[in-house]
Amino acid sequence: MKVVVFCKSVPDTETRVRLKDNRLDKSEIKYILNPYDEFAVEEAVRMKEAGKVDEVVAVSMGPERAREALRSALAIGADRAILIKDDALDGSDTYVTAKVLVKALEKDGVEYGMLLFGQQAIDGDTWHVPGQVAEMLGLPQAGSIIKLEVDPDAGKAVANRLVEGGEEVHEMALPCVVTCRKGLNEPRYPSLPNIMKAKRKPVQDYSLADLGLSPEEVGRAGSFTEVLSYSLPPKKEAGRKVEGEPEEVVQELVKFLKDEIKVL
Amino acid sequence: MRFEFTEEQRMVRDMVRRLADEELKPRAAEMDKKGEIFPEIYQQLAELGLFGVYVPEEYGGAGMDVVSYATVVEELSRGCASTGILVSAHTSLVVDPILHYGTEEQKQKFLMPLAKGEKIAAHAMTEPGAGTDVVSIATTAKRDGDHYILNGTKHFITNGKEASIYLVFAMTDKEKRHKGMSAFIVEKDAPGFSIGKLEHKLGIRASSTAELIFENCRIPAENLLGEEGQGFYIAMHCYDGGRIGVAAQAVGIAQAAYEEAVEFAKTRVQFGQPIANFQAIQFKLADMATMIEAARLLYLKAAWLKQEGKPYYQLSAMAKLFASDVAMRVTREAIQVHGGYGFTEEYPVERHYRDAKITEIYEGTSEAQRLTIARNLLKG
């Protein structure tokens, strides 16, 4: 069985966000492989090591720097990679992103048994793309999983979704889509020999034309949503301090908890 | 001129930085207290290929370059200085000379397991009576058929406790002075070899520093590294490269202390504001950052020269001299920024301060570096 892992290049979690002309100032951002995607790559590589999978393909849509994210996936143990890169893709919403990823799968022709995603990309943070891909391909899906058992011979997978108050255990026919999160595994550090090997693993570049898509179908032009503006979150208001009879102060505290910050 | 890491170098740095943050930093204080580097750390370093960074793949290494290696030492040292010197002493002082001077058989037998991290190496030159003046070592090696017999005592040997392969320097011909020194590969189980006392130290306490005793220690003649009489040159080769490692270690220690100082200055409030608002504190931080950057560039240049096969010993001596001084100054100022907190064991800067000192001493004291640099300047 072959599996595909979707990898996004995202700003490092430590990055301080700055705005310039109402847009993100990307000049000083350091980019990394989306941490949630590391769980996905790790899971795929473990399946390969367990003899259940014979090829792990990493796919990314993004600018040139996405190649580094793919390189990281290859260093963890993916076998080859696909980079979809085209200036026209800038500004694509999640629907377009999913559409392009599906096209790349078709173009490559890989006969996948499973598509693995991160639960979310830590920048766009929508959690959309995996479900959109699953629907476009008509596949079953288990999101936010913390346990996965795959039986390629029987053509099925059992996955535990972490949800409010417990775990939903889903049984799915292959091929299927899963999205990975913390708790599923501990991603390994890429070893030096594997970093060197990653350099020699093939990365296939696709342009829009390669995928048979036109610029009007993607990017801002082809999207259903657009980011109109950015702003920094409002600063915290100064706190308040109440003194008095315990009964009274507790009433005020309860009001604060219930009505203002809504934790009750 | 391109001041940029290659993609692989960057990946290595990022990986080791993360390893240091997640695995070393949280344990460094405990390892310092217990006086050992935990076995799982050795295991992990080995699995990641950090014991043979620039050893070619055919000898079990990662096949990378000297710049990657030096960066690995800096990043490890940022998390735990003892772990930094573990890798540096292993690589620069034993792996490198075997790679350079070893026979094919020696490479297969010794380099392979060392590069893979299956075995740890130690370098044994210093003796109670011979420190900076290495030519005065008293350990002797006498040929006996197809064996050598070693007699003498070494001390202050890094990795002495954990190693199973030792590179030992001994006089094969005392009369010939430095031309009478030879280098031998000694395995831990060699008859007549034993480990003596372990030092209690000011800093790098997790790193073992051992006494080694050779009492009619018999080793096969094929364990001679290079030729008889080549030992002094091999040793100098070791230290030229080792200084890059120690310089990188010093920068790692300084970087760690600096980061702590910045964090503390931003959170510590006095006179109603973070102390980072005070110019006296700001200037300290600015000086630290500048010194660290300069020291880093020096060791990176030395590493690059070595990688390119160009003369680098002058640069590596400068890098070590400067970086060790920077480590001392930065760690001292980092404690100052912390005030009384920095003086307690609860904050890591106290450990960084203790760890920094050794970088001015081993692999040639700062005085010895100045001698080397000056001799070089004035020659010819």
Add this chain to the structure above:
Amino acid sequence: MSVWVIADQRKGTLRKPALETLSEGRRLADQLGTSMEAVIAGHNVEGLCNEIASYGAEKVYLIDHEILANYNPPAYARAVGDLIKDKQPQIVLMGGTMTGRDLMPRIAARVGAGLAPDCIKLEIVDGKLKAIRPAIAGKVRVEIGYKSDIQMAILRPNVFERLEPDTSKTANIEKVPFEPSDLDTKQRLVEFVSKETGRPELTEAEIIVSGGRGMKAPENFALVEELADLLGAAVGASRAAVDAGWRPQSDQVGQTGKTVSPNLYIAVGISGAIQHLAGMSSSKFIVAINKDPDAPIFNVADFGVVGDLFKVVPLLTEEIKKIKAQEG
């Protein structure tokens, strides 16, 4: 051109975010001068239609089938998505439960509509939806505009105000037939493993209640524990409490303990030393209970109660119990 809400139910009960979403849906519909309609999918869930109506839905589409008894992403997406394609509402909303965040992208892909997740505010501008949401781990806030005729959004739980239900309201219930397809059988929820017991892990908890030296004795931590359990919170401690042996080391919050950033941090009898603050000052909201009005913890608290914890905490616990009891 109505506003739709997909009403999320689990085991035959409407989920709280669904009620908030219905309330917001009503507000938007009023603003647009259109109707608010709801969709509910499940099995034997007809009984929920009245409750949905009480939040202002004028019409409820009921899709009832045994395949929909448990959450099944392909089946739910097909059932609801095809209905949306057929009826063409302008706006489709769902609450951001783990089901909502999983299902809505599938529906949006099926329908071919723009979707914004994790919204904290919704507006109507020039007759179209505009969504406001945080992104990049809360470091920025963005406004999302739509170009599609159908505009979809997922609402962050606990943010939108829930209306008082009006049980006199009724809705027109339309049963929508559901034809099973091959795809539905490719996925099945086989088990729900309940994990309601035990407290959450400190670093993952939404709410943390921490006690300090002010607790005076280990047995008094029962006060903190009771409050924590009521709130589904984790229990933390200052170093003073840990050093005294009242709490395990693993509970320590601060410089040399754990760094936490819950939604709400309640510090009880903790002075707020810099080392403690280092571990919790990034919490979204901080409540402090301390008898010393000059305790530094009040400098970082959003809400500070100056008072004796042995009086304040039991009262607080009582009040919260009352509220929980009302909610049922």
